[in-house]
Amino acid sequence: MLSIKNLKAEIEGKKILNGLNLEVKAGEVHAIMGPNGAGKSTLSAVLAGRADYEVTEGTVDFDGKDLLELSPEDRAREGVFLAFQYPIEIPGVSNANFLKTAINEKRKYQGLEPMEATDFLKMMREKMELVEMDKSLTSRSLNEGFSGGEKKRNEIFQMAMLEPKLGILDETDSGLDIDALRLVSEGVNKLRNKERSFIVITHYQRLLDYIVPDFVHVLYKGRIVKSGDASLAKELEEKGYDWIKQEVEANS
Amino acid sequence: MFRISLFEFRIYREIMLVENIKAEFNLYKNQAEKSDFFLKREEAFAEFEKVGFPTTKNEEWKYTNLKNITNQSFQSTCESTIETELMLSHAFLKDLTANKLVFVNGSFRPELSTIIETDESIVISTLAKAKTAHSELFNKHFGKYAPIEGQGLNAMNTALLSDGAFIYVPNNKTITNPVIIVNIADSTDVNVLCQPRNLIIVEKSASLTLVETFYAVGNNPSFTNVVNEVYANENAHIEHYKIQNQEGESYHNNFTQIFQEANTNINHVTLTLSGTLVRNNLHFFMNGQNCNSLLYGLYMPHGTELVDNHTRVDHAFPNCHSDELYKGIMMDKSVAVFNGKIMVHLDAQKTNAYQRNQNILLSNEATVNTKPQLEIFADDVKCTHGATIGQLDEEPMFYLRSRGIPADVARKMLLNAFADDIAERIKIPELVELLEQEIEKKI
Ligand SMILES: Nc1ncnc2c1ncn2[C@@H]1O[C@H](COP(=O)(O)OP(=O)(O)O)[C@@H](O)[C@H]1O
Ligand SMILES: [Mg+2]
Numbered sequence: 001m002l003s004i005k006n007l008k009a010e011i012e013g014k015k016i017l018n019g020l021n022l023e024v025k026a027g028e029v030h031a032i033m034g035p036n037g038a039g040k041s042t043l044s045a046v047l048a049g050r051a052d053y054e055v056t057e058g059t060v061d062f063d064g065k066d067l068l069e070l071s072p073e074d075r076a077r078e079g080v081f082l083a084f085q086y087p088i089e090i091p092g093v094s095n096a097n098f099l100k101t102a103i104n105e106k107r108k109y110q111g112l113e114p115m116e117a118t119d120f121l122k123m124m125r126e127k128m129e130l131v132e133m134d135k136s137l138t139s140r141s142l143n144e145g146f147s148g149g150e151k152k153r154n155e156i157f158q159m160a161m162l163e164p165k166l167g168i169l170d171e172t173d174s175g176l177d178i179d180a181l182r183l184v185s186e187g188v189n190k191l192r193n194k195e196r197s198f199i200v201i202t203h204y205q206r207l208l209d210y211i212v213p214d215f216v217h218v219l220y221k222g223r224i225v226k227s228g229d230a231s232l233a234k235e236l237e238e239k240g241y242d243w244i245k246q247e248v249e250a251n252s
Numbered sequence: 253m254f255r256i257s258l259f260e261f262r263i264y265r266e267i268m269l270v271e272n273i274k275a276e277f278n279l280y281k282n283q284a285e286k287s288d289f290f291l292k293r294e295e296a297f298a299e300f301e302k303v304g305f306p307t308t309k310n311e312e313w314k315y316t317n318l319k320n321i322t323n324q325s326f327q328s329t330c331e332s333t334i335e336t337e338l339m340l341s342h343a344f345l346k347d348l349t350a351n352k353l354v355f356v357n358g359s360f361r362p363e364l365s366t367i368i369e370t371d372e373s374i375v376i377s378t379l380a381k382a383k384t385a386h387s388e389l390f391n392k393h394f395g396k397y398a399p400i401e402g403q404g405l406n407a408m409n410t411a412l413l414s415d416g417a418f419i420y421v422p423n424n425k426t427i428t429n430p431v432i433i434v435n436i437a438d439s440t441d442v443n444v445l446c447q448p449r450n451l452i453i454v455e456k457s458a459s460l461t462l463v464e465t466f467y468a469v470g471n472n473p474s475f476t477n478v479v480n481e482v483y484a485n486e487n488a489h490i491e492h493y494k495i496q497n498q499e500g501e502s503y504h505n506n507f508t509q510i511f512q513e514a515n516t517n518i519n520h521v522t523l524t525l526s527g528t529l530v531r532n533n534l535h536f537f538m539n540g541q542n543c544n545s546l547l548y549g550l551y552m553p554h555g556t557e558l559v560d561n562h563t564r565v566d567h568a569f570p571n572c573h574s575d576e577l578y579k580g581i582m583m584d585k586s587v588a589v590f591n592g593k594i595m596v597h598l599d600a601q602k603t604n605a606y607q608r609n610q611n612i613l614l615s616n617e618a619t620v621n622t623k624p625q626l627e628i629f630a631d632d633v634k635c636t637h638g639a640t641i642g643q644l645d646e647e648p649m650f651y652l653r654s655r656g657i658p659a660d661v662a663r664k665m666l667l668n669a670f671a672d673d674i675a676e677r678i679k680i681p682e683l684v685e686l687l688e689q690e691i692e693k694k695i
Binding site: 048049050051052071072073075076077081082084087088090091092093097098101102105106109141158162 | 646647648650651652653654655656657658659661662665666668669670672673
């Protein structure tokens with residue numbers, strides 16, 4: 001589904017991704033871990049199409065399409081969804097109106113008619129339950145005045161509504177208490193299926209107790225330096241990142 | 253040698269409108285009966301002759317050059333054409349249940365107007381009629397609030413005003429439906445000068461919703477020079493909306509003086525949708541305690557249009573509140589000027605005064621000149637002001653696009669959101685809807 005080859009990216013002349021390779025097949029969950037500043041958010045931003053980052057080398061193939069050639073909106077409509085590490089507030093744009101627009105734009109892209117209002121409301125209700133989102137939040141402005149946890153839940157709610165092929169979760173666990181963490185994880189688990197893949201970016205192993213990944217990768221200095229199964233996350237939890245850093249330094 | 257030098261030619265051009273005005277006043281003078289009203293006008297004319305039109309040398313007019321107006325010839329006329337009727341057939345709020353006073357080229361058009369108010373003690377009429385029918389009220393209030401001294405354009409309006417609305421709401425009364433003053437400048441046949449003059453009196457504990465709309469039709473230039481005097485007696489409540497949508501070569505100057513007695517509540521929203529040059533002078537004077545003055549504005553000029561909002565709020569008594577927010581969406585090579593003056597007088601303790609001006613530039617060639625001015629002579633006050641000028645933010649844009657919303661749709665959503673702060677100050681749902689449509693159309 002997603003094939004990243006030798007991806008190099010920089011911002012303001014600063015090299016951040018330094019030849020990153022990653023293969024994600026349909027239905028797989030890949031966790032990406034790594035110390036702060038390793039380039040995890042950069043990877044997610046490059047995949048979503050944020051313009052500030054310049055891709056200097058490498059390719060990203062998404063279901064046979066050259067992802068890097070697509071505009072951010074086309075990536076989304078092809079099925080890429082990024083749950084932001086820091087979802088922003090957009091006063092004056094209501095949550096519900098925003099989602100309706102997003103869904104109907106995707107349908108238009110797919111050559112479908114806009115969704116019936118009643119179907120849309122029904123879908124909203126169902127997906128809101130998934131993350132136990134308060135109903136009052138949908139009529140409010142997008143993320144405005146939401147607590148940290150509410151913002152993260154809203155990201156997962158949006159993901160549930162948009163039904164992407166690939167969900168990228170950038171530190172969705174950060175700032176969540178244990179109950180919110182469980183809720184969000186359960187929401188994600190319910191969205192897992194044979195076709196849908198996830199890249200779960202996290203700094204801590206904790207999240208991976210709930211969302212059990214098929215693969216775990218360690219991102220360090222803009223490259224994947226180690227890959228393994230779920231047990232790698234446990235090892236990192238126990239030993240920290242220093243041994244990885246040392247390994248990398250020793251090999252270079 | 254027979255040759256007019258360029259210099260002489262320019263001088264000649266610049267006095268064009270002044271000469272029109274003088275000729276017109278002389279014509280009027282010869283026929284007018286020598287009443288108090290006449291004397292007032294004669295006095296105003298003398299002031300106009302003395303000060304003339306403001307030039308860019310005047311600090312208050314630094315960015316707004318009237319030469320394209322004063323260089324041309326304009327005439328007052330009560331003629332109108334079929335264009336006017338066409339315009340009325342798709343005028344804003346046409347289907348709203350309201351009292352409508354229609355003025356074409358400054359003249360009242362009873363056949364196009366409708367008054368649905370049934371309370372006989374409420375007056376929704378014209379200035380020309382009120383002068384005799386309500387002479388006491390007229391004499392008590394007319395010319396008492398809008399200053400003439402040093403104000404050439406106000407003086408010109410007073411000297412040569414055509415007609416306008418006269419609205420009187422007695423104590424404890426409410427006009428159930430809004431009053432809409434529709435102003436049309438019809439320049440199909442000639443360069444037209446319209447000088448509406450409205451006098452609005454809202455007595456103790458009375459309330460009024462007032463909408464002024466402005467249109468222009470015809471291919472010749474038009475110049476609309478409005479003066480509004482609004483008097484709010486104690487406890488009065490006024491919702492006042494202005495919609496300026498004059499297309500074609502149309503110039504507009506508006507002076508609105510709102511005089512507030514104690515405990516009054518005024519919400520004023522100015523929507524400037526179109527106009528070659530629009531200058532709004534909106535002045536509030538709080539003449540008692542516990543006044544609330546709300547000033548909101550939205551402008552979205554395109555092409556080479558210029559919109560200039562000069563506001564002034566005089567906090568003359570303690571414990572009053574004013575809030576001001578003007579927002580601009582700037583397109584093409586348009587120019588906006590914002591100058592908001594808040595005067596907190598010596599005795600006006602416990603004043604709360606807030607002022608903001610925010611602008612989004614959708615083009616690199618648009619210009620905004622913004623100047624908030626606070627003059628505070630009391631010491632126990634809360635006043636803030638601020639101005640921003642910038643592009644549409646990248647971050648929200650990316651957020652929306654990352655959810656599959658195309659850039660142009662996302663842009664519209666964000667501009668609507670930007671305008672929403674103003675839209676939510678409008679208490680007529682039909683007007684909010686209309687504003688949304690206009691934003692959709694303009695952007
Ligand atoms: N806009 C930016 N300008 C300059 N440097 C940046 C910018 N964004 C990120 N960086 C730098 O890129 C590196 C990687 O950042 P990031 O991808 O956010 O890391 P992570 O998500 O793994 O913590 C960091 O050193 C960070 O300081
Ligand atoms: Mg990060």
